[in-house]
Amino acid sequence: MPTSTASARYEGFGKEGKGSISTRSGALNDQPYGFGTRFEGIPGTNPEELIAAAHAACFTMATSFALARAGHGDGTLDTTCKVTLEQKDGGFAVTRSALSLTATIPGISEKDFAAIADEAKATCSVSKLLNCEVTLERTLKA
Structure with a gap:
């Protein structure tokens, strides 16, 4: 690898x-x-923004591959990730990574979509890396 x-x-x-x-x-x-x-909101990046980008990208790709394995060949996945940084134990810690997925996938049931997205969250390598709460909100568009 x-x-x-x-x-x-x-x-x-x-x-x-x-x-x-x-x-x-x-x-x-x-x-x-x-x-x-x-x-302070000055233009530029920060580690938490980069973690959020990595988590959104990894989860979206994991979902895409899981959908392909399930026989779905078309659609759109849009993921937003919000990473929370808090003061903890005398320093700072990432305490939460909140994924929000909106998908348009022809011919998939809400139940199958939920199961595939939940599996992708669990198997995404960045989800595995993070030592924090990882949440997922799913929206399936018709």
Whole structure:
């Protein structure tokens, strides 16, 4: 299996420090992050946003493959993920990752859709990685 690589650099320390994040693929190239982007709404990214993006992408792909295995060949999956960061035990912790899936899948029952989405949540590698509550809200459109 492939190994994914990313790097982070931080110049200065604490609130005054400024960082950048890059990925080997180039999807992120010196993307700014720091205290301001994490806690004050300043443009840039933060670790929790990146975790949310990774979880949404992984879960959506896992759902897509589960649907294909069940014989479904067409449709659309839209997932939003909200990651909650809270102060805990003298530091910070990701305490929740909330997935919200809206799907349009011709010919699937609500029961089958729910079972496939629940299976995908349980088998998604990012869901397995996270040491927090992972919730799933499902909406099937006609």
